[in-house]
Ligand SMILES: Nc1nc2c(ncn2[C@@H]2O[C@H](COP(=O)(O)OP(=O)(O)OP(=O)(O)O)[C@@H](O)[C@H]2O)c(=O)[nH]1
């Protein structure tokens with residue numbers, strides 16, 4: 001018993017000695033060693049800022065513990081602001097959330113064999129149909145021809161909504177009857193695009209809860225049969241914590257290639273983009289910034305990170 005106690009005491013005193021020696025050595029060189037106590041306050045402040053910016057809790061916890069691990073035990077020059085170091089470490093951690101390679105949409109469409117098949121998916125009301133109309137306008141502006149596939153055969157009025165956009169933009173919609181198999185609609189739209197030398201098919205799918213097994217199977221079938229070149233997951237800025245599960249599930253079931261985050265004009269905090277990118281490791285392609293056809297911005301992680309760290313005044317158009 002006394003032996004055990006003696007060993008414990010020896011280990012304890014050795015640890016203290018190591019710490020004191022390390023701290024003393026650092027002090028002689030005009031530096032200090034960051035410990036839990038130094039990091040506590042700045043990390044708490046950042047945690048609050050991320051949560052207030054709508055980054056999902058699970059993602060915030062992971063980011064903060066990564067920053068803590070990165071900094072604890074590191075040396076810091078006397079007088080250097082610990083908060084500043086923490087912020088820089090967080091910036092690095094946030095940058096790592098985004099895939100190294102951005103997806104350049106224009107380049108992607110230019111390089112793909114035509115017609116390019118792009119399927120939009122997500123839960124109800126997130127802005128899929130509106131985003132399709134915006135992307136169609138963008139493609140038309142870039143000199144591409146576009147066909148819309150109204151593969152939301154489930155919600156009453158969905159095809160009419162799509163037809164209205166198509167008529168405003170002067171493009172063709174391929175549609176079937178209400179209740180028809182959505183896979184057949186996308187298939188026919190691709191057939192039409194091939195026969196009529198159209199460049200891009202934008203396929204609208206009905207909103208579905210990620211927990212609905214049947215509807216997720218239906219989406220899987222669309223993707224299995226029509227083999228989209230790009231599956232875009234659409235979610236909204238206000239989704240917050242919910243975005244993590246949804247994004248993961250859509251990615252797991254159909255393998256998404258990129259995401260679009262809408263309604264950033266309503267809640268421009270944008271932390272949901274971090275949660276989605278973190279959960280899927282896929283790029284964010286666009287931000288929806290309003291209800292008009294031109295309210296679509298290419299995503300820029302630098303802008304978002306500056307915004308989360310409170311460095312660009314939060315103007316969505318401060319995109320460099
Ligand atoms: N403020 C704002 N509203 C948007 C944006 N994108 C879409 N909306 C609006 O959100 C509502 C739903 O948009 P839809 O495009 O119909 O959404 P959806 O995902 O197709 O909906 P379902 O087909 O029912 O699942 C509409 O009133 C749109 O005008 C955006 O970026 N900003």
Ligand SMILES: [Mg+2]
Nearest residue numbers: 128129152158
């Ligand atoms: Mg829709």
